[in-house]
Amino acid sequence: MPWGRACRRSAAEATSGKAEPLDNVEIARALAEVADVLEIQGGDLYRIRAYRNAVRTIEIQTRPLARMVAEGAPLTVLPAIGKEMAGHIRELVTTGTLAFRDSLLAEVPRTLVEVMRLPGVGPKKARKLWDELHVGSIDELEAAARDGRVAALAGFGEKTQAKILSGIEEDRQRTGRFLLAEAERFVEPLVGYLSECPQLERLEVAGSYRRRCETVGDIDLLATARDAAPVMARLLAYPQIDQVLMAGDTRSTITLGNGLQVDLRVVPPDCYGAALLYFTGSKEHNVKLRRRAVERGLRISEYGAFRLADGAGGGGEDGGVWIAGREEADVYATVGLAWIPPELREDHGEIEAAAAGSLPRLIEVGDMRGDLQMHSTWSDGRNTLEEMVAGCAAHGYEYMAITDHSKALAMVNGLDARRLKLQWLEIDAIRARHPEIHLLRAMEIDILADGTLDLEDEMLAGLDLVMVSIHSRFELPAEQQTARVLRALEHPQVNILAHPTGRKINRRKPIALDVEAVLARAAELGVAVEINASPARLDLKDTHAMLARELGCRIVISTDAHRIAELGTMRYGVDQARRAGLEPRHVLNTLSYPEFLHAIARPAAAARRR
DNA sequence: GCCGTTTTCGGCCCGACTGTTTTCAGTCG
Numbered sequence: 163m164p165w166g167r168a169c170r171r172s173a174a175e176a177t178s179g180k181a182e183p184l185d186n187v188e189i190a191r192a193l194a195e196v197a198d199v200l201e202i203q204g205g206d207l208y209r210i211r212a213y214r215n216a217v218r219t220i221e222i223q224t225r226p227l228a229r230m231v232a233e234g235a236p237l238t239v240l241p242a243i244g245k246e247m248a249g250h251i252r253e254l255v256t257t258g259t260l261a262f263r264d265s266l267l268a269e270v271p272r273t274l275v276e277v278m279r280l281p282g283v284g285p286k287k288a289r290k291l292w293d294e295l296h297v298g299s300i301d302e303l304e305a306a307a308r309d310g311r312v313a314a315l316a317g318f319g320e321k322t323q324a325k326i327l328s329g330i331e332e333d334r335q336r337t338g339r340f341l342l343a344e345a346e347r348f349v350e351p352l353v354g355y356l357s358e359c360p361q362l363e364r365l366e367v368a369g370s371y372r373r374r375c376e377t378v379g380d381i382d383l384l385a386t387a388r389d390a391a392p393v394m395a396r397l398l399a400y401p402q403i404d405q406v407l408m409a410g411d412t413r414s415t416i417t418l419g420n421g422l423q424v425d426l427r428v429v430p431p432d433c434y435g436a437a438l439l440y441f442t443g444s445k446e447h448n449v450k451l452r453r454r455a456v457e458r459g460l461r462i463s464e465y466g467a468f469r470l471a472d473g474a475g476g477g478g479e480d481g482g483v484w485i486a487g488r489e490e491a492d493v494y495a496t497v498g499l500a501w502i503p504p505e506l507r508e509d510h511g512e513i514e515a516a517a518a519g520s521l522p523r524l525i526e527v528g529d530m531r532g533d534l535q536m537h538s539t540w541s542d543g544r545n546t547l548e549e550m551v552a553g554c555a556a557h558g559y560e561y562m563a564i565t566d567h568s569k570a571l572a573m574v575n576g577l578d579a580r581r582l583k584l585q586w587l588e589i590d591a592i593r594a595r596h597p598e599i600h601l602l603r604a605m606e607i608d609i610l611a612d613g614t615l616d617l618e619d620e621m622l623a624g625l626d627l628v629m630v631s632i633h634s635r636f637e638l639p640a641e642q643q644t645a646r647v648l649r650a651l652e653h654p655q656v657n658i659l660a661h662p663t664g665r666k667i668n669r670r671k672p673i674a675l676d677v678e679a680v681l682a683r684a685a686e687l688g689v690a691v692e693i694n695a696s697p698a699r700l701d702l703k704d705t706h707a708m709l710a711r712e713l714g715c716r717i718v719i720s721t722d723a724h725r726i727a728e729l730g731t732m733r734y735g736v737d738q739a740r741r742a743g744l745e746p747r748h749v750l751n752t753l754s755y756p757e758f759l760h761a762i763a764r765p766a767a768a769a770r771r772r
Numbered sequence: 773g774c775c776g777t778t779t780t781c782g783g784c785c786c787g788a789c790t791g792t793t794t795t796c797a798g799t800c801g
Binding site: 206207208209210211212213215216238241242243244245246247281282283284285286287316317318319320321322537541542544567571572573574575576633634636724 | 789793
């Protein structure tokens with residue numbers, strides 16, 4: 163097959179003079195390297211951040227900066243690009259290199275940055291490892307740690323050495339998958355860019371992205387077009403391409419600057435539905451679907467559904483007669499199934515449910531009537547309480563809870579009883595000014611190491627909503643951690659257990675917790691559990707949320723927004739709820755305000771049993 | 773280093789806690 167050839171732009175080509183000018187990916191990478199080395203050198207934090215902000219801007223530009231430079235367009239109109247950055251960009255475009263970056267890299271190797279990212283190692287320790295052991299990469303660090311050279315360094319010790327080794331181990335096991343939200347940040351501009359191609363008819367992102375998995379490995383784009391060539395040409399001209407791995411007539415594979423691999427296939431309209439089904443997966447879902455087809459004398463592939471001649475086996479030279487494939491629903495219909503929402507396609511019982519006509523009416527963002535976790539400038543939020551209220555009102559919510567941190571989180575200016583009372587005064591005033599939304603007095607209260615709460619009981623009684631969560635002592639053994647959480651749930655004032663496992667996807671493992679025991683007890687006590695919609699948390703995760711539903715838990719979805727813009731992350735929580743098969747009736751904050759207040763209250767019987 | 777102000781510079785998260793080490797980097801939200 164004429165899949166084309168892989169090609170890679172090398173730095174040598176870029177600097178050879180006859181090559182094309184640097185593209186956005188290379189420009190962003192050069193500035194990121196500056197930020198990395200400045201960090202190791204202990205440079206000014208705000209200066210480092212300025213470079214990182216510039217990188218973020220460049221990463222999502224769909225216009226080539228080189229063209230802007232060539233046309234003399236002002237670069238400083240772009241956010242986070244000032245005089246200095248504009249100068250760097252012009253230098254990179256016109257000379258292919260950046261003297262400032264090169265001078266920084268003369269002092270430390272760029273692989274030292276990976277060393278700095280290990281847990282327990284920061285800029286200072288990375289620098290010391292380089293200066294004293296000449297360790298400049300993860301591999302070199304592993305070797306040094308194995309012969310005990312790391313522990314012998316001043317400022318290091320046996321435990322640090324062991325932590326480094328386990329950190330390297332974890333780093334190696336990391337999946338290389340991207341957070342869904344992070345992938346989205348790169349995919350949405352690409353989809354918008356491709357959509358401007360006049361020959362393009364339909365375009366959809368398939369794969370785990372479409373199933374709304376919490377992380378995605380790569381991106382599968384599926385398109386139909388009368389003529390595939392202009393669509394492929396437009397993809398290959400995308401300014402954010404890092405490498406072209408494959409460039410064929412109907413299929414191309416590229417990587418973007420952040421390493422995300424993107425596959426584009428152009429298929430004929432007659433098999434678009436079948437191909438979308440095939441490339442959306444999951445594999446397990448497809449396998450079961452194909453088996454169901456075989457039972458009915460059919461064959462389903464990415465090209466369509468085919469009726470096999472009597473006695474014909476699957477996969478033979480006679481592929482059967484094409485009977486469907488234009489739309490996904492047509493293909494499902496051939497095996498007697500209703501169309502199944504992508505989020506459910508994990509072979510978790512959705513095919514049986516579709517066959518029985520009992521697919522859930524999945525929850526949607528539009529069902530949400532309130533947001534129940536967010537922070538303001540009273541603790542670590544970036545917007546004032548009133549700004550958050552206005553933000554929630556703009557989202558059309560009927561109610562909201564402001565949940566600043568409690569005093570145990572001193573570093574985020576957590577509230578003690580005195581400041582909480584002051585906040586209540588402000589809440590009273592804001593309630594008067596914002597009759598359009600019900601503002602609940604709430605708090606995200608730390609569960610202390612022994613399972614007690616970080617707020618006095620008499621203050622708890624003054625809250626409309628008590629949310630509890632863990633922000634410390636993540637490493638407790640399972641038995642102790644579970645007992646800690648269970649003790650907190652038993653407190654009769656507690657309404658919601660927030661981000662129950664405390665995980666940060668790709669960054670922090672969940673706490674050792676008997677999730678089933680906690681969910682079961684929460685269900686008995688009438689304590690709701692949260693699906694935290696923050697893209698890096700998504701906690702409860704999909705399977706835990708499914709378990710919560712099965713156990714009869716009350717469930718809420720909230721954003722944990724620390725600024726107005728993050729109120730929009732509700733959709734990621736809803737995505738996970740959909741993957742768990744949740745309907746609006748399973749989620750308390752789809753209820754009207756009076757119904758919600760009634761539903762969130764702890765049943766008296768449960769409180770008495772304490 | 774950028775931004776926004778109301779044009780020449782201050783704000784931009786940061787500061788208590790932990791573990792390891794013996795003075796401080798890393799962590800947490």
